[in-house]
Amino acid sequence: MSNTNAVISTPQQSSAARRSRPRPGVGKSISVALLFLGAIGMVAPFLWMFTTSLRDASQAYDLPPQWLPTEWDWTNYAAAVNGPVPILRNMFNSAVIAIAVSIGMIITAPVAGYAFAKLEFPGRNSIFVGLLSSLMVPAQVTIIPLFLLMRTFGLLDNPLSLILPGITGALGVFLLRQFFLGLPQEIIDAARMDGATAWQTYRLIALPLAKNAVSTLGVITFLGSWNAYFAPSIFLNSTDTATLPLGLVLMLGPYGAGNVAQVMAATTIAIAPALIVFLVAQRWIIASLTQSAVKG
């Protein structure tokens, strides 16, 4: 993919079809131009964020806007990190919650998905349908009782209030059940004949085969938790327990009154992990997110 001048390959296209299309070059240039325009629109806000984070606060709003960094002044980053909002601490909180939730999910969901796909037990289908219908329950409906529940157990302002409800969930069970349904029954039966217990069959045979599906689930769960705002904003209420999105909103201040250069530095820090993960695993993330949607 390094060669920009690569000839557009058209192996599957017959020459007859190619001829029938009028001036294919023009259409293609227009669409590339349109796509470029759109792509600039998608990237520009991030670029602006980054250049602003490198500028002195007094010049942050200078117009015309600076699109490329003219200087590399990192003082805003130091100021953001050392400011009144403990954003590194908040980042750590976010990481702890997201990692705990992801680990919990990749333990509980595959094993349940396996049971719903491969084991017979009375009530299996009705339980599964009930579980699945919980996907239709929006978070806002359950948030009030959950808040009262966490309050009763003294878990408000505690990361457990976000971890406990997060470690199980219907979406993961559904994804993994789909995968295990596609697993040939002969493999399972062969293992059972050799004397493996159900747990051994699952743990040693089925689970290793589900590696990709489990990693997909891990990524989806991690991102969901890492990006969450609604529940954290209600369950957590001190700056020390806040997650990173809460910290940044705090830093932004009412009506965006905060120091914009510092806020952009903090936002850059907040986005950096997502960017790195994305650059490393772009293909894989895209494939895993879309395939579950299209084939589901």
Next chain:
Amino acid sequence: MTLTAPQTQLPPAPPSGRGGHPGRLTATRRREALTGYLFTAPTIIGFLVFVLGPLVAAIYLSLTKYNILTAPKFVGFENYARMFRDERLATTYGNTVLYVGAAVVLINGFALLFAVLINQRLPRVLTYVFRSAYFFPYLVALVYVSIIWQALFQKDTGILNYYIAALGGERIDWLNSSEFSKVSVIIVDTWRNVGFAMLIFVAALQEVPKDMVEAARMDGANEWQVFRRIVLPMISQATFFNITITIIGAFQIYESIIVLTRGGPGDASRSVVMYIAEVAFNKFDMGYASAIAVTLFLIIMLVTLVQFRLRKSWVNNE
């Protein structure tokens, strides 16, 4: 793991299992059933404690007056009756419906356009760059992208107005006027979600059989006819998925509004979800907030069910 549970703990066998004798479980099948319950136990417990329980509780609370300090007092359907007199609720529901409509049209329209464009045979490096650029905002927390847009939308210092003014337009009060505060929310929502919907469309477009498209071209169909008669029906599955997802997502728009406009000016950009949170956690009117939440749940469920019912009439299942 030894499974030696007393038989009484086991629910009866399904009346017509795999042709076995009804009501009589062999040792193996009993063992398998118990394993099934053990494997699903964490998920089922989580479901009961964190979804079903709270859902039932929300419905109960919606029939009470409850301010957290004193015990809930049963008031029947009073909270529901109160909704009809609540002008703020009407406003926030109106805004929410607008967000949903805009999301369905704009996100899916742009996503389909870009998907069709990107699905042409472009150099691979271009495809890669475009896919990445369009998709990246979707991976970033909505709060973060809203923080950036909040700065871009500033009336006097924001770059959006700078370019509008440079092109000879009027500066727009993006965040503080009652019309444009809604537009700002819609712009951010569309901008962030278009990439994901686009990828779904691209994946579907790649499944469209090429020989079918070419056969139609050979028969003299023009590009629009090919798109309308062949491509669109072939990707209806993805369209259905995208529309369902955008509807459910847009009903729950929350953090972008918090960051951009705080619901203002007045309630001009406030969504139902923000209103629920305000009633519940600022005014501690838990009963009324629960009643609104329950109606939101019913509406989302209804829309989803209607969607699925309509699905048969336009989704091509091959």
